[in-house]
Amino acid sequence: MIRSRAGLLCFAVMMVFGPMAFAPAALAADAAQGQVLAKRWCATCHVVASDQQNGSTQAPPFSAIADRPTFDAAKVALFLLDPHPKMPSMNLTRAEAADLAAYIAAQK
Numbered sequence: 377m378i379r380s381r382a383g384l385l386c387f388a389v390m391m392v393f394g395p396m397a398f399a400p401a402a403l404a405a406d407a408a409q410g411q412v413l414a415k416r417w418c419a420t421c422h423v424v425a426s427d428q429q430n431g432s433t434q435a436p437p438f439s440a441i442a443d444r445p446t447f448d449a450a451k452v453a454l455f456l457l458d459p460h461p462k463m464p465s466m467n468l469t470r471a472e473a474a475d476l477a478a479y480i481a482a483q484k
């Protein structure tokens with residue numbers, strides 16, 4: 377077990393700061409929630425699901441985005457937090473952006 381004071385201190389620090397370090401993981405992305413958000417906020421321009429007939433011609437369908445070799449859900453989540461010139465700023469929370477990215481990833 378913990379023998380030294382330093383070991384005990386180390387253990388205490390981990391107990392206090394450990395959960396903070398793992399906080400982003402606790403915020404696990406939820407693709408189902410992402411779908412709800414996508415249908416509400418993104419479907420006017422993007423084809424967000426295979427049963428959707430049409431979006432705007434300029435915006436790539438989510439399945440096309442997910443199919444890109446460079447696709448990375450983490451990058452998409454970050455992209456969604458920044459205002460994008462051709463896309464309205466939607467003021468998404470980090471959790472919402474992550475959920476949307478997870479949903480897009482699932483459209484492959």
Ligand code: HEC
Pocket residue numbers: 413414417418419420421422432434435436441452455456462463464466476
């Ligand atoms: C007003 C129309 C509009 C809405 C609403 C919209 N988008 Fe877009 N989006 C676009 C257009 C247009 C592009 C292509 C931009 C470009 O080519 O520069 C794009 C591009 C993207 C891309 C690809 C960026 C890349 O790497 O090429 C992602 C991901 C994306 N949108 C996600 C979303 C999500 C998620 C939502 C809903 C929260 C959303 N968009 C809502 C118009 C829209």
